Amino acid sequence: MTQKIEELAEQNVKTQRLMTIPEVGPITSLYFAAIIDDPKRFLKAQSSGGYFGLTPIQYSSGQQEHQGSISKRGDPLMRKLLAGVAQRLLRTVAKSNALKKWGQKKEKKLGKGKAVIALARHLSVIMLAMLMKENLYIEPDAHPPQRGVVFTIEELDRVTKLAQETGTIELKSIKQLKKLAHTKV
Secondary structure: OHHHHHHHHHHHHHHHHHOOOOOHHHHHHHHHHHHHHOOHHHOOOOHHHHHHHOOEEEEEEEEEEEEEEEOOOOOHHHHHHHHHHHHHHHOOOOOOOHHHHHHHHHHHHHHHHHHHHHHHHHHHHHHHHHHOOOOOOOOOOOOOOOOOOOOOOOHHHHHHHHHHHHOOOOOOOOOHHHHHHHOOO
């Protein structure tokens, strides 16, 4: 059964995307993709927390507003799977990543139970956004690839002529190369 689930997850593009999130496995990704079905039916990814019953109930009367426990108005299995991923992320032996750090901040502020639910809600938002935008999960702490420097043929000719005249060019930075490309030979 496990092998069949893994095969199904590997064949589906949506589940492959979702499994790029740390601790999200084939069962969670398959079930999430099946429940969401068409991510375009959601206006924004933040609504997924309410869809799965992971948002607090609001009590308000006159001058007072109070937040209660989570509404539990969604699919109970999906809520359980998301909470399971959140619990695995918050374990001490789990590999450090941006989601774990986010959850640990919530845990210090709110306590373990509320942090798990907050992280589960956060995960549902990320997962839905990934399906909406058709992106893979990328750690927010990871540095984006730097854009390369673009030179025209004339600028490269200038640098080449300068190198031929002097014999060598010592470069310490890209800025220095740009300056050389704009000098007149």
